[in-house]
Amino acid sequence: xxxxxxxxxxxxxxxxxxxAMSLSRRADIADDLVxxxxxxxxxxxxxxxxxxxxxxxxxxxxxxxFIDMTRRNRTQGTQLDVFEMPxxxxxxxxxxxxxxxxxxxxxxxxxxxxxxxRDVLHLVCIEELSYAEAAEVLDIPKGTVMSRLxxxxxxxAEKLGIK
Amino acid sequence: xxxxxxxxxxxxxxxxxxxEALEVKxxxxxxxxxxxxxxxxxxxxxxxxxxxxxxxxxxxxxxxxARIRAASVAPAQVxxxxxxxxPANFNLRPFATAIAAAFALxxxxxxxxxxxxxDQGGIGAAQVAALNELPSGEMRTLxxxxxxxxxxxxxxxxxxxxxxxxxxxxxARVAVACRDADGWAERFAADLQIDGGYQPASGDIPGLxxxxxxxxxxxxxTAAEEATALSx
Numbered sequence: 001x002x003x004x005x006x007x008x009x010x011x012x013x014x015x016x017x018x019x020a021m022s023l024s025r026r027a028d029i030a031d032d033l034v035x036x037x038x039x040x041x042x043x044x045x046x047x048x049x050x051x052x053x054x055x056x057x058x059x060x061x062x063x064x065x066f067i068d069m070t071r072r073n074r075t076q077g078t079q080l081d082v083f084e085m086p087x088x089x090x091x092x093x094x095x096x097x098x099x100x101x102x103x104x105x106x107x108x109x110x111x112x113x114x115x116x117x118r119d120v121l122h123l124v125c126i127e128e129l130s131y132a133e134a135a136e137v138l139d140i141p142k143g144t145v146m147s148r149l150x151x152x153x154x155x156x157a158e159k160l161g162i163k
Numbered sequence: 164x165x166x167x168x169x170x171x172x173x174x175x176x177x178x179x180x181x182x183e184a185l186e187v188k189x190x191x192x193x194x195x196x197x198x199x200x201x202x203x204x205x206x207x208x209x210x211x212x213x214x215x216x217x218x219x220x221x222x223x224x225x226x227x228x229a230r231i232r233a234a235s236v237a238p239a240q241v242x243x244x245x246x247x248x249x250p251a252n253f254n255l256r257p258f259a260t261a262i263a264a265a266f267a268l269x270x271x272x273x274x275x276x277x278x279x280x281x282d283q284g285g286i287g288a289a290q291v292a293a294l295n296e297l298p299s300g301e302m303r304t305l306x307x308x309x310x311x312x313x314x315x316x317x318x319x320x321x322x323x324x325x326x327x328x329x330x331x332x333x334x335a336r337v338a339v340a341c342r343d344a345d346g347w348a349e350r351f352a353a354d355l356q357i358d359g360g361y362q363p364a365s366g367d368i369p370g371l372x373x374x375x376x377x378x379x380x381x382x383x384x385t386a387a388e389e390a391t392a393l394s395x
Contacts, residue, residue, distance in 0.1 A: 001234060001235045002235065003232075003235045003236075005235065006231045006232055006234065006235030007235075009231055010224075010227075010228050010231055010232075013220070013221075013224045013227060013228070014217075014218035014219055014220050014221070014224075015218045017218065017221055017223075017224075018218040018219075031221075031223050034223070034227065035227065038227050038230065038231060042230075042231065042234045105214065106210045106211060106213075106214035106215065107214060107215060107216075110211065110215070121211065124176070125207070125208045125211040125212065126211055126212070126215050130178065131173070131176070131178050143169075146169040146172065146173060147169055149172065150168045150169050150171075150172045150204070153172065153203065153204055153207040153208070154168070154203060156207045156210075156211075157203040157206065157207050160207075160210065162202075162203055162206050162207065162210075163199070
């Protein structure tokens with residue numbers, strides 16, 4: 001492992017924590033996720049392709065750690081209220097509820113989106129990943145990234161009253 | 164030209180191939196409805212960029228940074244594939260095994276335990292400065308070599324001690340120095356030789372664990388405890 005890899009990893013710790021917060025919505029879980037991500041990145045640094053950017057590689061590790069954690073919690077029968085997985089929640093139901101709320105800030109509007117839309121929005125519009133990089137992180141085709149992202153942005157525009 | 168939302172968004176995000184981008188640009192310029200639709204995509208991205216709080220460093224990062232730096236110390240000297248250290252038998256020092264493994268150390272002899280003396284003889288000014296301020300897990304270049312701070316301890320007698328490694332010119336040396344009213348005094352040192360062809364099975368440094376045990380060393384201080392001790 002080169003010092004440059006280590007320093008690049010250190011520089012991205014705040015971004016990892018922010019993404020972990022976006023996924024888990026809990027600071028203690030976000031801390032755990034960042035820690036797990038760092039350990040896995042140090043162990044598997046040889047599998048990182050230096051011709052690509054480090055961000056997507058790290059976000060993917062973090063997201064997989066989150067999914068592992070969610071899965072484990074589910075099999076343990078732990079309550080899942082904070083882990084809204086996209087498959088679990090009907091986006092239609094949320095949309096109906098959210099349309100009644102007056103959302104004032106961008107942050108609140110984003111929080112109110114279904115988890116899968118929030119996730120892709122975070123990666124592309126906040127972390128500035130390309131569509132291809134986001135597809136890599138989310139393990140879905142690029143076309144799916146695009147359709148999910150455009151729906152998320154139209155929903156956000158509606159909540160924010162952008163015309 | 165029929166342009167769907169995904170294509171329009173990709174245009175807004177600069178994700179289209181140049182040829183397609185030109186076509187979309189022409190279509191948008193000719194169609195106010197498309198312009199309004201495009202605005203939804205550019206505006207949402209701009210608002211997210213502006214309104215979502217910036218990624219902030221956290222106090223939780225400190226230990227992670229030390230952990231990462233310790234794992235990336237001096238990789239140039241690694242002979243074989245770099246592997247993460249397994250905990251040593253004597254699992255007091257979180258950074259020492261990482262560093263030892265990375266250096267492929269072989270002991271050349273010259274281990275001695277030094278009676279505690281009041282002078283700082285043998286410890287140069289630059290090293291004293293590092294002992295006074297360098298956090299564990301970090302490395303500093305001193306003259307012709309590097310000094311890597313490995314860990315800090317409290318000894319049974321209350322002394323604040325720091326384990327560190329110095330390298331230069333193919334040699335490496337690990338030492339433990341303790342602080343008293345007169346400054347820093349070396350209480351343990353072992354000369355090590357960097358040997359690219361031979362890597363000991365364990366990263367242990369002979370004699371060091373024995374010294375730490377006999378001196379009643381605490382577990383390595385946490386980053387916060389260390390910072391407090393350094394500021395005393």
